[in-house]
Amino acid sequence: MLPTREEILRSVTFKTSRSGGKGGQNVNKVSSKVELIFDLSANEYLSDDEKTLLKFQLENRLDSEGLLHIVSQEDRSQLLNKEKTVAKLLELLKKSLHVQKKRKPTKIPKGVIEKRLKNKAYTSERKKNRSMPDF
16 A cells, blocks of 8 residues: 555655755755655555565665665755655655556467468468579
8 A cells, every 4th residue: 555645754854955066056055955765664654565565676776774765956946856756755656566467378369370371371482483483
């Protein structure tokens, strides 16, 4: 089950710092870069199965302590960047907790097999007819 926005906001920590790149004086004065830190193991609203699934799905994004870091510095506003990091986390959790259905293997229809073989025979015959006849 996907956690609500309020539950996520209670369980994450935010770090702010000065954003890099263009922006002139604003970059030098305002701490608009936001880093969201999400601890998978310390959450009460995720079941053990969900935690193991998330650890497996997000193993490349977790640091050595099992923390997930999401950074946003796109906007000049700290509040907008904070909202974007929460939205990114929700989307990441939604994508990672989704389990794909197992594919049911199906047979190839007989008509399709016959059509393919007929097409092969036709192509073969056409290529044979291109050659010089033997006398």
